[in-house]
Structures are given as C-alpha cells and as structure tokens.
Amino acid sequence: MKTSSVKELLASEKLLQEVNVKGWVRAFRSNRFIQLNDGSTINSIQCVVDFENTDEALLKRINTGAAVSINGTLVESQGKGQSVEVQVTNVEILGDADPDEVAKTILQPKRHSLELLRQQAHLRVRTNTFSAVMRVRSALSFAVHQYFQQNGFYYVNTPIITGSDAEGAGEMFRVTNFETNKAPLNEEGEVDYSQDFFGKQTNLTVSGQLEAETYAMGLGKVYTFGPTFRAENSNTTRHLAEFWMIEPEVAFNDLDANMDLSEDFIKYVLQYVLDNCKDDLEFLENRLLQEEKTKPQAERSEMSLIEKLRFVVDNNFKRVSYTEAIDILRNCKPNKKKKFQYLIDEWGADLQSEHERYLVEKHFKCPVILFDYPAKIKAFYMRLNEDGKTVRAMDVLFPGIGEMVGGSQREERLDVLKEKMAALDIPEEELWWYLDIRKFGTAVHSGFGLGFERLVLFTTGMSNIRDVIPYPRTPQNAEF
Amino acid sequence: MKTSSVKELLASEKLLQEVNVKGWVRAFRSNRFIQLNDGSTINSIQCVVDFENTDEALLKRINTGAAVSINGTLVESQGKGQSVEVQVTNVEILGDADPDEVAKTILQPKRHSLELLRQQAHLRVRTNTFSAVMRVRSALSFAVHQYFQQNGFYYVNTPIITGSDAEGAGEMFRVTNFETNKAPLNEEGEVDYSQDFFGKQTNLTVSGQLEAETYAMGLGKVYTFGPTFRAENSNTTRHLAEFWMIEPEVAFNDLDANMDLSEDFIKYVLQYVLDNCKDDLEFLENRLLQEEKTKPQAERSEMSLIEKLRFVVDNNFKRVSYTEAIDILRNCKPNKKKKFQYLIDEWGADLQSEHERYLVEKHFKCPVILFDYPAKIKAFYMRLNEDGKTVRAMDVLFPGIGEMVGGSQREERLDVLKEKMAALDIPEEELWWYLDIRKFGTAVHSGFGLGFERLVLFTTGMSNIRDVIPYPRTPQNAEF
Numbered sequence: 001m002k003t004s005s006v007k008e009l010l011a012s013e014k015l016l017q018e019v020n021v022k023g024w025v026r027a028f029r030s031n032r033f034i035q036l037n038d039g040s041t042i043n044s045i046q047c048v049v050d051f052e053n054t055d056e057a058l059l060k061r062i063n064t065g066a067a068v069s070i071n072g073t074l075v076e077s078q079g080k081g082q083s084v085e086v087q088v089t090n091v092e093i094l095g096d097a098d099p100d101e102v103a104k105t106i107l108q109p110k111r112h113s114l115e116l117l118r119q120q121a122h123l124r125v126r127t128n129t130f131s132a133v134m135r136v137r138s139a140l141s142f143a144v145h146q147y148f149q150q151n152g153f154y155y156v157n158t159p160i161i162t163g164s165d166a167e168g169a170g171e172m173f174r175v176t177n178f179e180t181n182k183a184p185l186n187e188e189g190e191v192d193y194s195q196d197f198f199g200k201q202t203n204l205t206v207s208g209q210l211e212a213e214t215y216a217m218g219l220g221k222v223y224t225f226g227p228t229f230r231a232e233n234s235n236t237t238r239h240l241a242e243f244w245m246i247e248p249e250v251a252f253n254d255l256d257a258n259m260d261l262s263e264d265f266i267k268y269v270l271q272y273v274l275d276n277c278k279d280d281l282e283f284l285e286n287r288l289l290q291e292e293k294t295k296p297q298a299e300r301s302e303m304s305l306i307e308k309l310r311f312v313v314d315n316n317f318k319r320v321s322y323t324e325a326i327d328i329l330r331n332c333k334p335n336k337k338k339k340f341q342y343l344i345d346e347w348g349a350d351l352q353s354e355h356e357r358y359l360v361e362k363h364f365k366c367p368v369i370l371f372d373y374p375a376k377i378k379a380f381y382m383r384l385n386e387d388g389k390t391v392r393a394m395d396v397l398f399p400g401i402g403e404m405v406g407g408s409q410r411e412e413r414l415d416v417l418k419e420k421m422a423a424l425d426i427p428e429e430e431l432w433w434y435l436d437i438r439k440f441g442t443a444v445h446s447g448f449g450l451g452f453e454r455l456v457l458f459t460t461g462m463s464n465i466r467d468v469i470p471y472p473r474t475p476q477n478a479e480f
Numbered sequence: 481m482k483t484s485s486v487k488e489l490l491a492s493e494k495l496l497q498e499v500n501v502k503g504w505v506r507a508f509r510s511n512r513f514i515q516l517n518d519g520s521t522i523n524s525i526q527c528v529v530d531f532e533n534t535d536e537a538l539l540k541r542i543n544t545g546a547a548v549s550i551n552g553t554l555v556e557s558q559g560k561g562q563s564v565e566v567q568v569t570n571v572e573i574l575g576d577a578d579p580d581e582v583a584k585t586i587l588q589p590k591r592h593s594l595e596l597l598r599q600q601a602h603l604r605v606r607t608n609t610f611s612a613v614m615r616v617r618s619a620l621s622f623a624v625h626q627y628f629q630q631n632g633f634y635y636v637n638t639p640i641i642t643g644s645d646a647e648g649a650g651e652m653f654r655v656t657n658f659e660t661n662k663a664p665l666n667e668e669g670e671v672d673y674s675q676d677f678f679g680k681q682t683n684l685t686v687s688g689q690l691e692a693e694t695y696a697m698g699l700g701k702v703y704t705f706g707p708t709f710r711a712e713n714s715n716t717t718r719h720l721a722e723f724w725m726i727e728p729e730v731a732f733n734d735l736d737a738n739m740d741l742s743e744d745f746i747k748y749v750l751q752y753v754l755d756n757c758k759d760d761l762e763f764l765e766n767r768l769l770q771e772e773k774t775k776p777q778a779e780r781s782e783m784s785l786i787e788k789l790r791f792v793v794d795n796n797f798k799r800v801s802y803t804e805a806i807d808i809l810r811n812c813k814p815n816k817k818k819k820f821q822y823l824i825d826e827w828g829a830d831l832q833s834e835h836e837r838y839l840v841e842k843h844f845k846c847p848v849i850l851f852d853y854p855a856k857i858k859a860f861y862m863r864l865n866e867d868g869k870t871v872r873a874m875d876v877l878f879p880g881i882g883e884m885v886g887g888s889q890r891e892e893r894l895d896v897l898k899e900k901m902a903a904l905d906i907p908e909e910e911l912w913w914y915l916d917i918r919k920f921g922t923a924v925h926s927g928f929g930l931g932f933e934r935l936v937l938f939t940t941g942m943s944n945i946r947d948v949i950p951y952p953r954t955p956q957n958a959e960f
Contacts, residue, residue, distance in 0.1 A: 003732060005632060005700065022732045023700075024921045038731070039699035040632060067921035069732075094732075095892070095922030107920055122691075122913035123920070125698035134699060138634040145625050152485060152520060154618040159951045160640070160707045161653075161684075161722050163958035173641075173677070175653050175684065177711050180663050180671045191660045197653070197711055197721065198958035204641075204655065211602075211951060211960060218605035219519035219614060220485065220503075226707065227640045231657050231677055241677070242641050251518070252483060252502045252549075252574075412575070433602035433960055440587055440603070441504045441547035442575030471639045471691060478643035478678035480691060480913055 001071070007040035010084060015074055019086060021045065022069045022094065024126065027109060028062045034088070036070065039125075042132050042279045046085040047072060058091060065097030065107045065126075114467055121471055121480055129287055132280040133460045133468055136273060140456060143272035144225055144246055147265055153221040153248060158208030160227065163200050164430055171231040172203035173241075204229040207449060208247055210381070210434050213410060216249035216445055217437050223248040225452070233475050237464040238402070240453060242473035249447030255383075255392040255409040258446035259369050262396050262405050263317045266367075266455075270309050273459055281306055288461040301400075305461040308399070317367040317396065320359070323347065325370055328363060329355055350377045353402045360397045367404075368397045380420045381434075382408040394448070401458050407448020414438035481551070487520035490564060495554055499566060501525065502549045502574065504606065507589060508542045514568075516550065519605075522612050522759045526565040527552060538571060545577030545587045545606075594947055601951055601960055609767055612760040613940045613948055616753060620936060623752035624705055624726055627745055633701040633728060638688030640707065643680050644910055651711040652683035653721075684709035687929060688727055690861070690914050693890060696729035696925055697917050703728040705932070713955050717944040718882070720933060722953035729927035735863075735872040735889040738926035739849050742876050742885050743797045746847075746935075750789050753939055761786055768941040781880075785941040788879075797847040797876065800839070803827065805850055808843060809835050830857045833882045840877045847884075848877045860900045861914075862888040874928070881938050887928025894918035 001020045004012075009021060023038030031051045035044040047070050051059060062068065072086040079085065097107070106112045106120045106127060117124040124130040145155065161175050176183075177197035186192040193201045208224040215222045224247040231241065248261065273281065285305035292300045303311060320328075329335055329344040329351075342352050351370075360368050373393040375384060382391035396405035411417045417438060421428065428435060456468040466472040471480045481500045484492075489501060503518030511531040515524040527550050531539060542548065552566040559565070577587070586592045586600045586607060597604040604610040628635065641655050656663075657677035666672040673681045688704040695702045704727040711721065728741065753761065765785040772780045783791060800808075809815055809824040809831075822832050831850075840848050853873040855864060862871035876885035891897045897918060901908065908915060936948040946952040951960045 007632070022923070024698075039634075040701075065920045067923040094924070095918075095920075097920045101919060105920070122694040122916060123698075125695050131699060134636070134695070135634055138629075138636070141635045142625055142629045145622055149618075149622045152487070154519075154615055155621045156614070156618070156950055157707070157724055159722065159953060159958070159960070161709070161953050161958055164960070173655050173657060174660070175655060176660070177653060178660065180654070180656070180658065181661050183660050197713075197955060198953070199956040200958060202958050214602040214960075215605055215614070215950060218504075218603075219611060221520075227637070229641070233677075242639065244637055436602060438575075439581060440545045440575075440577045440585065443502070443547040444574070470636055470695060473639060473641050473678070475677060476679040478639070478641055478680060478682050480639070480644070480694075 003069075005040035006036065006038045006043065006045045009045055009074060009086070010041065010043055010082070012074060012084065015076060015084070017074050018071070019074050020069065020071050021047075021086065022067070025062055025064055025066045025068060025097075027064060031059055034062060034068070034070070034091075036068070039131055042128060042135075042283050043082075046077065046079060046082055047088050048085055049088045049091065054091070058093070061093045061096055062091065063097050063099050063102065064109055065102045066093060067095040068092060069094055114464060118466055118472070125470070128283060130467070132283050133456070133462060134470065135280050136277050136284070136460050137456045137468060139273050139277050140269055140452075140459060141225075143269040144452075146272070147268045148221075148223045148248065151221070153223045154215075154219045156208075156212055156215045156219075156222045156224055157226060158205070158211040158224050160205050161198070161202050162205045163198060163202050164210070165201075165203055170206050172206055173229050173231045175202045175204055206230060207245070209249065209447060209449065210431070212247050212249040212447065213445065214433065214437055216251045216447070217441070217443070220252075221248070221250045235475055237466075238454070238457075240465055240469065240472055240474060243465075243469070244452040246450045246452055247447060249445065251445045252443055253409075253446040254444050255371060255394060255446055258407055258409060258448060259317075259319060259371065259394055262369070262394070262407065262448055262450075266396070266404070266450075267313045269455070270459065271313050274306070274309055274313070281309070284460050284462075291463075308461075309459065312367055312398075315366055317369050318364045319369045319371065320364075322370055322373045322390065325351070325359060328359065332358060332363070334358060348374045348376065356395075356397045356402045357399075360402075361399050365399075367399070370395050370397065378408070380424050380426060381410050381417070383411045384416055384420075392446075396448075398454075398458055401454050404454050404458070405448050405450045407446065409444065409446040412438060412442045412444055414442065483549075485520035486516065486518045486523065486525045489525055489554060489566070490521065490523055490562070492554060492564065495556060495564070497554050498551070499554050500549065500551050501527075501566065502547070505542055505544055505546045505548060505577075507544060511539055514542060514548070514550070514571075516548070519611055522608060522615075522763050523562075526557065526559060526562055527568050528565055529568045529571065534571070538573070541573045541576055542571065543577050543579050543582065544589055545582045546573060547575040548572065549574055594944060598946055598952070605950070608763060610947070612763050613936070613942060614950065615760050616757050616764070616940050617936045617948060619753050619757050620749055620932075620939060621705075623749040624932075626752070627748045628701075628703045628728065631701070633703045634695075634699045636688075636692055636695045636699075636702045636704055637706060638685070638691040638704050640685050641678070641682050642685045643678065643682050644690070645681075645683055650686045652686055653709050653711045655682045655684055686710060687725070689729065689927060689929065690911070692727055692729040692927065693925065694913065694917055696731045696927070697921070697923070700732075701728070701730045715955055717946075718934070718937075720945055720949065720952055720954060723945075723949070724932040726930045726932055727927060729925065731925045732923055733889075733926040734924050735851060735874060735926060738887055738889060738928060739797075739799060739851065739874055742849070742874070742887065742928055742930075746876070746884070746930075747793045749935070750939065751793050754786070754789055754793070761789075764940050764942075771943075788941075789939065792847055792878075795846050797849050798844045799849045799851065800844075802850055802853045802870065805831070805839060808839065812838060812843070814838060828854045828856065836875075836877045836882045837879075841879050845879075847879070850875050850877065858888070860904050860906060861890050861897070863891045864896055864900075872926075876928075878934075878938055881934050884934050884938070885928050885930045887926065889924065889926040892918060892922045892924055894922065
C-alpha cells in the first residue's frame with residue numbers, strides 16, 4: 001500500500017479509506033492515542049489503537065521518539081482540534097526509542113531551553129519549533145527563486161573560494177591545502193603560495209557581488225543565493241560566521257529602481273509565506289506570544305507575528321536620506337538625553353544598531369530605506385554623487401533586525417572607480433576584470449545583498465540567528 | 481518610458497508602440513542595422529538607424545560591445561529571421577567600447593577557442609554560447625527546486641565549513657584563521673587548534689549527506705543544493721575543485737524508491753528545460769553539430785542534443801545489478817580483446833569510466849542504474865545486504881558523462897553501522913550525532929548526490945565542465 005504523509009491525510013476528504021502512514025511517535029496517551037508526526041506538517045495525526053486486541057509487548061514499544069508504520073482506516077475524528085484520525089489495524093515498530101535514553105535528550109516532551117536545543121542540533125528538527133522554522137525557511141528559499149525567475153532574472157553561482165581579497169566586506173577565512181605550519185618557502189624565505197592547490201592565496205568569499213556584476217553586464221538581470229563567510233569574532237544573536245546571502249544585480253537599474261526591487265522582493269517572499277505556511281506561522285506566533293509573556297510589558301511587541309508580516313506587505317517602506325536621518329537623530333530625545341551609547345554629533349557619523357532601531361522602531365514605525373550615505377563610511381564600488389561626498393548607497397532597516405539589506409548603485413565610471421581604488425590602496429591588478437567591465441560598454445547598474453538568515457529571523461519571530469539555520473557556525477563552534 | 485527587455489519585444493504583438501530598450505551592440509552593419517542583445521534571450525533585436533539623419537560622431541560610437549539605450553517604434557520586420565524590429569528615433573551611448581581594445585578580447589565577433597574564453601571568463605557571458613549555457617543552468621536550478629518543493633521536500637542548508645573529516649567522499653580543503661606557518665603550539669609542541677576560529681580543525685564539506693540524514697529523520701523528505709569541494713589534483717574535463725551538488729534524502733525510502741526518485745527527478749528537470757529553453761537549446765544543438773563536424777564520423781553522436789534529452793525523458797533507465805554488469809563486462813569484446821585499460825577479471829573490481837561508458841554507450845544505449853555494489857568498494861554508511869558482501873548502493877550512469885548520480889539506502893541498524901565504522905577506524909566520537917539518529921526511532925532511509933555541473937554538461941552538450949560554471953576552480957586556478 002502507498003504510504004501517505006500526515007499532511008496528505010489531514011487534508012484528505014476521502015473517509016473510510018485504508019491508509020499507511022509512517023512517522024515518529026510524539027506522544028502515546030492512555031495506551032490508546034498515538035500522536036504521529038512525520039515532519040510534513042506541524043500537525044500530528046491521531047492514531048487510535050485498539051489496545052484490548054494489541055499485544056502488550058508491542059504497546060510497550062510505542063514510546064515517544066519511536067519510528068512506526070501504521071495501517072488503518074481514515075475516519076472522522078471524535079476528538080477536538082482535528083477533523084480526521086486513523087483507526088489503527090496494525091502497528092509496526094520500525095525503530096525503538098528507549099525511554100531512559102530519550103529522557104536525556106530534547107526529544108523528551110517538555111519545554112527545553114533554546115541553548116540545550118542548540119547542543120542537540122541533530123535532534124532539534126524533531127521539535128515543533130524547529131520543524132516549523134525549517135519549513136518556513138524552505139518556503140522562503142523557494143519564494144526567493146520563484147520571485148527572481150518570474151521576473152526575468154538568471155541564477156548565477158559565483159565562486160565560494162576566491163583568490164581576491166578586495167571584496168571589502170569583512171575579514172576572510174583562509175582556504176589551503178598546505179599542512180598546518182608546514183607550508184613550503186620560496187628562495188626569499190616567504191611562503192610559496194604557488195605550491196598551494198590553487199597556486200595562490202585563497203579565501204572564502206564574503207560576497208559574490210563583484211562577480212555578479214560581471215554577469216549582470218551580460219545577462220542583464222542576475223541573482224546569487226549561496227553561502228558567504230565572515231571570520232569576525234562576533235558572538236551576537238545576529239551574526240554567523242557562515243550564512244546564506246541573496247544578491248541580485250541589475251544592468252541599467254539606478255538606485256531608485258534598486259530600492260523598488262528590494263521592497264517588491266521582500267513583500268513578495270513574505271506574502272508567499274503568509275499564503276503557504278499558515279499552520280507553521282500560527283504555531284510560531286503562539287510561541288512568540290508565550291515567550292513575550294515572560295518579558296516586561298514595555299518590551300513586548302505591539303503586533304503579533306502575522307500582523308507584523310502583514311504590516312510589511314501592506315505598507316510602503318519609508319525612504320529617507322542619510323542626511324535627513326542624521327537630522328532626526330541629532331534632535332531626538334535619546335540623543336539629547338545621552339541615552340545612546342554613541343551620540344550623534346555630526347554629519348558623517350556611522351550609524352549604529354541603536355540608531356537604526358530608533359529610526360525604525362520609534363520614529364517611523366515601519367521598514368525604512370536609508371540612502372545617499374557619506375562616501376567615507378561605504379565601500380569603494382558605490383557610485384559617487386554629484387556632491388562629491390555622498391554615494392548612492394542604500395540600507396533597508398527592519399524592526400527588531402536592523403540592517404536587512406545593504407546595496408548601492410555601482411560606480412560605472414572607469415576613471416572615478418580607479419581614483420577610488422587608488423585612494424584606498426586597492427591594486428588594479430587584483431581587480432583587472434572588474435575594471436574591464438567599465439571599459440567595454442559600461443552602464444549604470446545596481447544591486448543589493450540580503451542576509452537570508454535575518455529574513456528567516458524576522459519571518460519566524462525567533463530571536464537568535466543560531467536558531468534559524470540547521471547547524472550554525474560561530475566562534476568556537478563547528479560541531480556536527 | 482519603461483524599458484523593455486529584448487525578450488519582451490521579440491514576443492510582443494503590439495506593433496507601432498513606442499519602446500525603449502537597453503543592451504549591448506553585438507554588430508552594426510551598413511551604418512544602419514544594430515544587432516542589440518541584453519542577455520534576456522539568445523536572440524538579438526534588430527534596431528534600424530536612420531543614418532542620414534543621425535550625427536556622424538554618434539554613428540562612429542555605435543561599436544560592437546558598446547552599451548546603448550534606444551528609443552524607437554516597434555514595427556514588423558522586413559528582414560528574414562525576425563518578426564519585429566525597432567525603427568530607431570534616438571540612440572544614446574551609455575558606455576563606449578573602443579574597437580582597438582575590443583579587438584584584443586573575446587568580444588571581437590569571431591570564433592574564439594574555449595580556452596581563450598576561459599581566460600576571459602568575466603566577458604564570456606557576453607558570447608552566445610556562454611549566455612545560452614548560463615541561462616540553461618539557471619533554468620535547471622529552478623527546475624530542481626520546483627521538483628522537490630512540489631513533491632513535499634524541504635530545502636535544507638547543510639554546513640559548508642565542517643569539523644568532521646569522516647564524510648569519506650574525498651580529500652578536503654582546510655579552513656583556518658591562523659596565519660600561514662604561524663599557528664600557535666600547545667605544551668606538547670602540537671598545533672593548538674583550540675585557538676583557531678572554531679576551536680578545532682575545520683574543512684570545506686565534501687557532502688552534506690550526513691547532516692541531511694539527520695534532517696530527513698525529522699522533516700521526512702529533504703534536499704540540499706549547495707557548493708561542495710574536493711581537494712583532488714584532477715585536471716580533467718569532468719572534475720572541479722568547487723562544484724554544486726544536489727542531495728535529496730528521504731525517510732522510509734528503500735533503494736527501489738531511491739532509484740525511482742532519481743529517475744523521476746532527472747526526467748522532470750530535463751523536461752523543464754525542453755519546455756522553457758527552446759531557443760537556447762536550439763542554439764546549443766547547432767553549436768554541437770558544428771563542433772562534431774570536426775570529428776571523425778565514428779566519434780560523432782548519433783542523436784542531436786535535443787534528441788538526446790528527449791530520449792532520456794521518454795525511456796526507462798535500465799536497472800542492472802553490479803553482478804550482472806560484471807558478467808556483461810567480463811564477456812564483452814573490449815575485455816576479451818584487452819582493449820580496456822583495466823581488464824575485468826573478477827567480481828569485486830571497481831568499475832572505471834571506460835567500463836561505465838561501455839555499458840551505457842555500447843551495451844544498453846540508455847541511462848543505466850547499477851545497484852548492489854560490493855561493500856568493499858563503497859562508503860561505510862551504505863546498507864549491508866543479507867549476503868553480507870554487497871551494499872544497497874546505486875550509481876546512475878549517463879552517456880558521455882559517466883556517473884551522474886551516486887546514492888544508497890543508508891545503514892539504519894546501529895550495531896551494523898558501529899561494526900562498519902570500527903572496521904574502518906572511524907571514531908564514534910566523531911559521528912556521535914550520526915549514530916544518535918539510529919538510537920532514537922531509526923528507520924529505513926535513502927538518498928543520493930547529483931553533481932549539478934555534470935547535469936548542465938549533459939543538458940547543454942558542452943564537453944568541458946569548466947565551461948558550465950561561471951568561474952571554475954581547478955588545480956592552479958582561482959582567478960576572478
């Protein structure tokens with residue numbers, strides 16, 4: 001007999017059919033009611049055992065965590081909270097779960113700390129919270145691809161191992177084939193990288209942008225969606241050493257079109273999840289509600305999770321220039337009362353998380369796109385404005401998250417780009433190919449990067465970025 | 481005015497509309513006919529300039545490679561091979577391309593060697609061949625996601641940086657934050673990895689399978705699609721040091737279901753490309769035809785590119801046990817006449833590419849799934865058969881490609897798995913979490929890995945794997 005998923009059975013209207021379903025026992029009550037989950041949905045299906053006619057030894061093996069195969073009849077449910085259940089005719093134990101061993105793990109059905117769940121990351125996907133987060137993550141990923149493919153973008157896999165260290169987005173991990181402390185030296189006594197695997201020093205990419213630009217200037221509209229790396233010793237709830245990034249890049253788009261794209265894109269993927277992950281979002285909304293009850297009233301969110309997602313989808317992002325933002329910040333209460341850790345004094349200051357959150361959460365109370373930042377605090381490849389001191393940069397700021405997107409119109413003028421690189425001591429030989437793109441039919445183009453895990457954080461209402469990726473990589477942690 | 485893509489204009493039936501289109505000049509003939517391409521399609525649109533009323537200085541700047549913005553009227557085309565063209569009212573040069581500089585590059589419109597194109601990989605996407613390959617690659621990627629998402633699979637991002645070196649699929653690159661040759665030592669004089677970024681030795685993953693298994697045993701059906709790495713010094717047309725791999729893993733699937741999945745999956749993605757990439761495939765089919773004309777008759781393919789794709793979609797893959805395959809090979813002509821480099825003598829021999837190709841290309845003349853390999857030549861995690869000497873492994877072999885897929889039913893029995901690991905000196909502490917999955921509700925499960933670039937090779941008819949990924953990573957090469 002064909003095996004049905006729990007999701008299929010719960011949606012089925014064909015009552016009285018004989019079914020087979022396989023999954024893991026979440027609970028077994030009164031020697032009678034198995035809550036069976038197979039990961040296809042947050043919901044378990046109730047399987048009712050005829051315990052009087054079932055072997056006692058078998059009943060004893062129906063423990064939380066065990067894998068079972070159940071044959072039975074799909075019937076209307078007598079209980080609350082479910083429309084159908086399975087009247088069991090046969091239970092087969094596929095894999096036991098010793099209750100004493102289970103009691104030592106997070107499979108034990110009770111509330112565990114998120115920290116403990118992290119230590120058992122190989123089992124946490126069998127909990128409701130993590131299976132919901134990971135299904136939403138999967139749906140978001142697909143929405144990303146669907147949005148771009150439907151809008152004429154081509155997916156580009158930019159290299160993970162890079163010979164360039166001029167990407168300028170952060171500290172990089174080294175990649176090597178040398179044995180540790182045994183790299184060969186050349187005649188000058190320096191490390192002879194020509195003998196390493198790639199014949200040169202290589203690193204893990206921090207961004208695929210520069211390579212994506214070369215592809216946009218051929219295919220028109222492209223996007224990347226792949227892992228990127230930062231060797232930064234940041235032990236925060238918002239940073240990972242390995243994370244997934246989405247980077248669209250579009251020929252002929254200026255900064256306004258780039259802002260439009262980022263807003264349209266984010267709204268699309270959130271709407272997709274609202275449409276396709278109803279059960280998981282409702283579960284996560286309740287989880288968040290419970291979590292917030294432990295906080296003081298003032299720190300609780302005014303909106304529920306789903307309300308927050310709807311709010312983003314239904315409202316325009318506020319577009320504010322850096323200069324306007326500085327004016328707002330300079331004159332705001334927390335600045336005047338010296339409540340900010342970094343006081344805003346002068347135009348040119350780099351905005352910290354506290355400032356971004358003030359603008360988004362207190363002042364505008366909606367997602368904000370800041371643009372036209374001082375050139376000094378932004379990367380070399382951003383297009384210089386006519387004023388000579390600002391660049392066509394943009395950051396999309398989200399409540400609770402801070403920077404969700406960072407992007408810019410790119411400097412397409414060869415001479416200006418060369419000057420900028422010279423001023424920053426970036427050797428032209430390093431980026432000859434990047435400069436070439438400005439030599440042969442250069443044009444206005446723009447793009448942005450969106451840290452995928454921050455999007456998952458926002459969408460699921462989780463508060464630690466380690467809880468929205470299967471096996472997080474952070475300082476001192478590469479377990480599993 | 482809204483800018484239209486070339487693809488939109490060529491498909492438009494709204495004649496006489498005023499349009500704006502931006503792109504790169506592929507050719508400019510008779511001071512009159514611009515062939516304009518923007519990467520949205522393999523086809524260029526013809527833009528007809530009223531040269532008598534156009535400034536001479538401007539006409540001189542309409543060179544191959546230049547970026548231009550064109551306003552005009554969409555009209556029925558007088559020429560052959562296109563239905564519409566643009567009657568130009570205004571040309572704006574966005575970015576020049578100096579003909580003398582262009583002549584030094586592959587942008588020069590003539591036939592270039594693929595090797596030269598590789599050296600200018602940042603420009604090759606502006607050629608017809610590479611833009612077609614990359615659009616097909618993008619479509620294949622999307623088809624992969626669409627297939628799995630429509631079939632109830634969840635996308636899982638397994639870690640790229642791994643602390644485990646027991647994945648057993650090949651040599652690994654090291655990832656470190658230590659300065660080369662300056663790693664600190666502990667009191668015993670050994671490298672003190674506890675001081676490295678992750679507090680231990682780390683590598684780039686060779687496979688996400690083991691982690692994907694842990695997720696399948698919670699979410700049921702999962703797949704990965706991400707970069708994987710091999711530090712092997714293989715300078716062949718079929719190997720990359722960095723490549724993208726697709727790895728589905730399914731709880732409760734046995735090897736038969738796994739074979740069904742691999743066949744169904746491959747047919748779906750090829751059908752998707754046949755349905756969605758007609759123009760690009762026709763171009764690539766012609767390219768291949770031209771290439772094959774330079775070969776002796778005997779080496780030419782009997783089928784055209786599109787015929788080959790249709791053949792795979794329309795026919796069953798032949799399923800053959802390793803033991804049957806050995807019988808066929810032992811008794812085949814090339815073995816008896818000692819034409820094979822490695823003669824097949826005894827059961828247990830590892831099959832080489834020449835044997836796989838004989839089976840697929842000469843004997844069965846269709847994709848072949850070989851299964852039930854000798855345990856000795858396969859990985860530790862594959863399920864041992866009752867005979868005690870074979871494992872539930874499978875390889876899908878393709879004409880011209882060899883191994884497209886490698887997979888297996890996984891060993892779900894804790895005791896058997898532990899024995900296997902002990903025999904191979906794999907420490908249990910390394911894979912405690914992998915073993916845990918067998919302790920708590922273990923069950924039959926299966927999966928496979930498909931090298932994405934090999935799929936792109938087969939689909940596009942290209943012959944070197946370096947030509948189906950934007951920036952290939954191979955021994956001594958990490959340029960761009």
